[in-house]
Amino acid sequence: MYSSTVALALAALAPSAFGAILDVNVGPGGQFVYDPPYVHAVYGDIVRFHFNPKNHTVTQSAFDPPCVGLEGGFRTGFIPVPAGTNPLPVQEFNVPDNAGAPIWFYCGQTAHCGQGMVFAVNPPADGDHSFEAFRNLAIARNGTAATGSATPPASTSTAADAYTTPPPPKWEHATKTVTWGGQTYATTYTSYEGTPEPTPAVTPQDHKIIVGADGQLAYTPANIQAAINDTVTFEFRPKNHTVTQSSFSNPCIGLRKEDGTEGFKSGFTPVAADATTFPTFTIKINDTAPIWGYCGQVNHCQSGMVFAINAVESGPNNFNAFRQLAMRPQNTSSQTNGGSNNGGSNGNNNSGNGNNNSAAVAVGPAAALTVLAGAFTLFAAFL
Template structure:
């Protein structure tokens, strides 16, 4: 693996003849905290040229599990800070060269202040995992150490039927769906997938733990190290499966236990589909994980009493009462208004080992 940092563009005559393709990546710019493009798919021998624009950024290797922390030597690399004045609009601009050694994923971030936590990350050969990598980085910027307020369960608001007219191109469609008062309004015709990282070394939380999704969107859970689940519950009983507490026959979803070894290089996934705007509550039913705050929500109404912080606080107060153990039942089929389970399977290979020749200043 070759990584070269240069103070300015140099003649290609001093660089060994490239046998592979060349990818050009712009780093930052006026008011821009991102790499452009955010990821590339490259073959061994390909070259990735980073061009640093205005402000002061880095190209620093990290890992999928710790997106905003530098990967130690000998596998890590770091361009160092490359300051560019706002008034410099013509260059030449600092550059850095990375030669791709193999097809394994390479995870990168900017270590300037909180740029990584604002989503300034990059990847080479991420497979389907880039969205999860970026989501994990941004979740580090939204975490809080302040204890949540005490919470008590209150009555759930009633679902109301909404009729909406949606225009897609030349077609106009009238649709009806169930909506909770105070929930988000649908904003897009196309669906989105929301990547959620579950657990990891020393981590008992979902990242991010609280999202807003539209009907038709999917949520994909990426299970990391240890043994976790994603199990649907209710606000009033956060640490008990919905199937055990529902009074109207709801079964809810359950990923089942997803054991992942500490040295694993592939990670299982589990996907649900959002059917309406009603809040969705979930937890990890492994031992005392829920009682330690390992809960998750979709479309929690943050302006009301049944918000995410109250849900998590209630889980901690109940201390996981009623949770099952790791010998629990297999995944359950969706019923009623619960999100639809679409798929589960092994994720792309994420482990890698490479030789770094070091940063060479030209």
């Protein structure tokens, strides 16, 4: 009797205690893939997912639709991984007793499934439900939940694209008398019609912008006005976004000025879905020039995830024109390598070396106030 009981106990433990371990890399080398893309397993085996840098998920779906979470199915949630993490985080999936039926998965990060980032357990080798068919369906649907034909409808219009790119800003030299700190200064600066007055804020304010609030691909608010000496603090919410400075004419490309210096950039800032404290990135406003920026995550800028500070809404170079230009098909992001974090975060205050934002200020009883910035060069002479 004792031997029989032990044998039965061992038999009951067999699937979980003696199952094979199948290792799968999620996003290795920055690629939108699972490696290997599928495995064959039996009841009791364990699929061990190793998450590489960036921010991916393993989410169970049906074969069709391929990029929509299956109700009650397996899902890891977002797993943000900074570059250089060692060891990598691991999530395990226990293969159920389902008679060897195929199990389908995808990455829930924006646009990843639509680029073919899918995975399968026990896919058929051939036919309409093979792994290749599943992957092709995900790409054909471009990550959407459509259940009709995977072939996109033909365009019903042959009209030429009537979009006209707004002209680049036209700068002019201006001279103005500025009173600040109880003293008066003669100011020469470069500006254009509609830019704010070149007067520092007597009481500087901090403007907060939420990055990716409620899972949206947006900065909230996306278009603000700020005075010289104000600060702007970007607070990152779950997923993995950036704050990257660009220019009006190239909204989805990191700014590089004529002297070779780059604009400000936060680097990728992954935030877990259950986070209760949120990292921040802060820049200081040192001039009146409009500041343009975008999220460097794949396809986020092209989805309209851009922001502006001191945009001139009365002219052609306004925020809506900037956002529309970002969403044009030819725009591609120049910053797509997740995990790196260059700049302020976790509550640190850092001045952004951005769109003419590098500043030096000197004020004294008989001294001049000098703000050294490309778009707002303030040559001061005490009057």
